[in-house]
Amino acid sequence: MRTVLVVDDGPAELELICSYLREGGYTVISTTDAKDALAKAESQKPDLVVTDVVMPGMSGFELCRSLKKNEATQQLPVVICTSKNQDLDKLWGKKQGADAYVTKPFTREDLLQAVQSVV
Known part of the structure; x- marks a missing residue:
């Protein structure tokens, strides 16, 4: 079972993403704060981050850059999920x-397809 760390400051969006991923068979860790996500990425070792x-x-772009610069998390796939289109x-x-x-x-299928494409 794959574990996904979800980061979104909007409670409704966070819950929607988490529920789609759980329905897709993933274990989910969530947070509303990018700095907290950095700590969770190191301590809980998810298989993927959706931000x-x-x-x-801290923006999701900064989070992604920080994860990729950190030796402990640089191999962690990151899916950006945003209204910035x-x-x-x-x-x-x-x-x-x-x-x-x-x-x-996004649809449930859009999200799951993106997640499956990187794990």
């Missing part, structure tokens, strides 16, 4: 190390 971009304190946003996400990019609104 929003627009969050207070411009081509430039997607390009920037890839430059930060994102392995997949899903734009909101």
Whole structure:
């Protein structure tokens, strides 16, 4: 069973993503804070991270960059799941190390397909 760390500061979005992943057979760890996600990524060793971009304190882009720079988490696949849907946003996400990019609104299938493509 694969474990996914989900990071989103919106409670409704967080719950929706978590429920889709659980329905898809994944174990889910969640947080609303990117800095907390960094700690959880190291301590709980998930198989994958799904993160929003627009969050207070640290953005999902910064989270992705931090994960990819850290030797302990650099191999961890990252799926960005955000309302930022411009081509430039997607390009920037890839430059930060994102392995997949899903734009909101998304379907259950969109999310699971992105997750399955990187694990």
